[in-house]
Amino acid sequence: MWPFRRVFAQGGVDPGYRGGVTSPRLPLVIGHRGAPGYRPEHTSPSYELAIALGADAVEPDIVASRDGILVLRHENEISGTTDVASRAEFAARRTTKTIDGARQTGWFTEDFSWAELQTLRSRERLPKIRQSSASFDLQSPIMRLSDLLHLLDRAGDESGRAIGLVAEIKHATYFESIGLSLDELVAAELTDAGWNSGDGRLTVESFEKTVLDQLRGRGIRSKNVFLLEAAGSPPDLVARFGSAADSYASFLTPDGLRMLRRDVEGISVDRQMIRPRTNAESGTVSSVLVDDAHAAGLEIYCWTLRPENRFLDRAFRRGSDPSSFGDWQRDFALVLAAGVDGVFADHADLAIAARDAVVTSFSSRGTVGGSA
Numbered sequence: 001m002w003p004f005r006r007v008f009a010q011g012g013v014d015p016g017y018r019g020g021v022t023s024p025r026l027p028l029v030i031g032h033r034g035a036p037g038y039r040p041e042h043t044s045p046s047y048e049l050a051i052a053l054g055a056d057a058v059e060p061d062i063v064a065s066r067d068g069i070l071v072l073r074h075e076n077e078i079s080g081t082t083d084v085a086s087r088a089e090f091a092a093r094r095t096t097k098t099i100d101g102a103r104q105t106g107w108f109t110e111d112f113s114w115a116e117l118q119t120l121r122s123r124e125r126l127p128k129i130r131q132s133s134a135s136f137d138l139q140s141p142i143m144r145l146s147d148l149l150h151l152l153d154r155a156g157d158e159s160g161r162a163i164g165l166v167a168e169i170k171h172a173t174y175f176e177s178i179g180l181s182l183d184e185l186v187a188a189e190l191t192d193a194g195w196n197s198g199d200g201r202l203t204v205e206s207f208e209k210t211v212l213d214q215l216r217g218r219g220i221r222s223k224n225v226f227l228l229e230a231a232g233s234p235p236d237l238v239a240r241f242g243s244a245a246d247s248y249a250s251f252l253t254p255d256g257l258r259m260l261r262r263d264v265e266g267i268s269v270d271r272q273m274i275r276p277r278t279n280a281e282s283g284t285v286s287s288v289l290v291d292d293a294h295a296a297g298l299e300i301y302c303w304t305l306r307p308e309n310r311f312l313d314r315a316f317r318r319g320s321d322p323s324s325f326g327d328w329q330r331d332f333a334l335v336l337a338a339g340v341d342g343v344f345a346d347h348a349d350l351a352i353a354a355r356d357a358v359v360t361s362f363s364s365r366g367t368v369g370g371s372a
Contacts, residue, residue, distance in 0.1 A: 028342035031055035037347035043140035055348035057164030069114035172211035183214035257296035266299035276338035285337035
């Protein structure tokens with residue numbers, strides 16, 4: 001039974017729901033790397049804006065510097081999100097590496113000390129699509145995980161509401177292979193900053209279940225979420241078993257999901273894997289994967305809600321400009337109404353507006369999806 005049905009099974013609005021503030025029974029809106037629809041991702045202004053827009057939680061990607069400082073970047077290759085390529089003093093650091101089976105050329109966080117990384121400035125990753133965000137290029141430095149934890153604590157004190165952290169650990173097996181154990185570094189950082197209190201604010205996610213198990217073994221009291229792709233295999237399993245590694249798809253079967261429940265509390269998938277369907281008679285929206293995950297006792301999240309035509313299914317695009325907003329209201333509503341427990345969004349305010357509209361639709365008509 002999906003969240004809106006639980007909330008409204010007896011009719012009326014859950015008394016815990018107040019506008020943009022999410023009841024525990026409603027899907028979370030998670031600011032994906034902050035608010036990158038408006039500001040360059042993983043910067044202080046991006047996270048602050050996501051919180052101001054009402055995000056229930058924010059999601060940083062975590063990689064490491066050469067000296068073991070946890071930094072926030074989409075990938076450890078940083079030429080697409082910083083000005084490193086224009087910095088003559090770092091020209092010789094350009095190199096080619098194989099990360100999780102993919103060959104990449106550029107500049108990598110693990111080849112820099114934190115003192116060097118903090119001299120770089122952030123820039124918009126998708127400048128042609130998000131020109132407004134790109135207008136803020138080179139204004140903000142790279143953040144550390146510790147910086148974000150302090151920002152969240154401060155914002156919580158000022159707003160009076162708990163703001164969650166959904167921390168994604170990137171390339172753990174690769175970093176382990178070069179002597180940087182992300183599980184050890186992350187566990188120490190969270191504990192030192194008081195984020196291991198078990199108060200429900202902390203979620204940790206990764207495409208590698210091994211690092212989630214390691215964190216739990218280190219006593220980290222987080223909700224653990226396993227990220228799953230539609231194709232391929234987890235890098236940690238490939239490193240151990242080669243071509244015999246279990247595929248991501250094997251975890252998405254009903255049996256695979258039930259086995260996952262022994263070790264994690266949730267899964268998170270590409271939004272295309274949700275495949276919401278509308279019942280022509282009742283107007284309700286459902287998803288086989290969402291139903292299977294819930295039947296296995298798992299929460300399910302999806303990434304990423306984005307309003308631009310480039311990221312929407314053809315039916316929801318408006319015009320030919322890939323950077324223009326399409327019919328994001330209907331697109332977001334379908335995903336939310338399918339019963340996910342949370343969504344990652346680049347524009348937290350738009351996802352909250354879509355959630356509010358779905359709630360209003362359900363409470364007034366007793367159904368969701370008829371207008372979607």
